[in-house]
Amino acid sequence: MIFFKIIFKRVLLIICIVVVILWSLFPFYTTFIASIAPHGNLPTSLFSIPEKLTFDFYKQVFFQERVTVWRSIGTSILIASITTLVVLLVSITSGYSLSRWRLRGRGIMMFLLLLIRMIPPIIIAIPIFQIFNKINLVDTIFGVALAHIPWCIPIGVWLMKAFYDTVPIELEEAAWVDGASIPRTIFNIIMPLIMPGVGVTTAFVFLESYNEYLYALTLSRNKIITVSVKIAGYTTMHKVDFQAMSVSAMISIIPMLIILILVRKYLAKGMTLGALKG
């Protein structure tokens, strides 16, 4: 009887695993097949595999399109880098304040930052477009980055605060008593301890900006095209090109993959604004 129970548990586990794998992977499977199928020879039934393989779509997406996938990834990376740099500077300083602030009003400040995350970005898309149009920021890398910055500040500040919280304040107090100035305390004593926090904040702000679609769509016209806009642009009213889209979508994973591997230890912490330990 116990023997059957063990077998039953094993089988159940295997079924669960198979279901999980199929659920997570099947869109990737069709995407991959579509990227190597000859032009117009998309599979029409479940197990049909294209008879011939081509890399035409890779060639097209890598070299021949007006804005190649590399260029749009580069654009996205530039935008995300500018955003990250600004947000990082701001959150290293403000995160410190919010962590060390023992006065009333800290809770309200944290809540206000969370409130910014609750506002749907769409509601100021028109004014942003109008203002940026006036000051010639539409269709520029700096413009898109500027639109991303305020929305990324809450994540940055919440995350940095969470990391500062892990450093006991006694450390600083000891340094002050020994005569160190406040800036020196921050730079020489605290900073080395929260370098992982800076890394994680960098990664998550970067991803937030890299993934962003709404403002990229509103503010980029034809000079700059971010990856998020480029990939969605393969399927419009006028043309549908699933095969080239598949190639672009797979390539766009690379920066994400690198960053997530770098911060894998802190993924959950980063994704909950630092509210989780670990």
Added chain:
Amino acid sequence: MIRAKKKSNLKKRMQKVIIVLLIPSLFLSFLLTIPLGYAFYNSLRDYNLKFGTNKFILFENYKELFLDTNFIYSIGRNLIYTTLVVIASFLIGLAMALLIDIKFKGSGIIYGIVLLPMLLIPSAAGTIWKFVYHPSFGIINHIIKFFGFKGSAWLSLPDTALFAVIITDIWAWTPWMFLVLLSGLQNLPEEPLESAKIDGASSLQLFRYITFPLLKPVIFIAITLKWIATSKAFDYTWVMTGGGPGGSSHLISTYIYYNSFNQLNYGYGSALSIIGGIVLLVTSVIILLIFKRKGMPL
């Protein structure tokens, strides 16, 4: 004596430093109020680029908006969308987290596979799923036909379009839930579980009486943050259906975008923005407060 004095002096200077260090983030966040004010100003005007009108009409846009059934429906749809996505991704994510937490052979590889959907940019995930749902080339119809049923044009029928997008959102966001819940599970204290096991509790009882109560704070955080993120949903819907067919899958954000940038009706779009923004903000704050009262550490 001197030490104590030095310390209190520093504390005072510290307060000043703290306030100065807050200024940059306050300033940058405060920048958002400029476009917000501008949006309100726009919303009081008959401002339509298509017809070239631009004049002051006070609250006419708002009057129109409350009679606009499409907008009212999109609020309802937004609520359904958010609720379904949050609940489903939570349940699936929890199931996956419990599965990986068993730590069988190869669970590390499964862990990586489960996270894969998270790698896609949302707009790319939406486009891929548009392909997945395609009537003749999409794998969904291939699977259905394999089992002998008839496929459908999921994204071009008003009855299924919204739910097709909801499934995409669930697929793309379950890894996030999974990751947060798994990390919560792995940070749980060992002792209560061990002692309950010694007392002979079944695995169902273990989950019901030990794991679940201990995991509650993490669950609350996960659900609240997921709610906040999903209520603003735009990417998947816009990429996959554009709010169609016939406006049957518009959410608040997509309906605002459609009116603002497709119809070029800046005045009406701005009025929609103000009311839609308030609706979403209020629901998110309510969710936050409910869970906060239940003891969420956020």
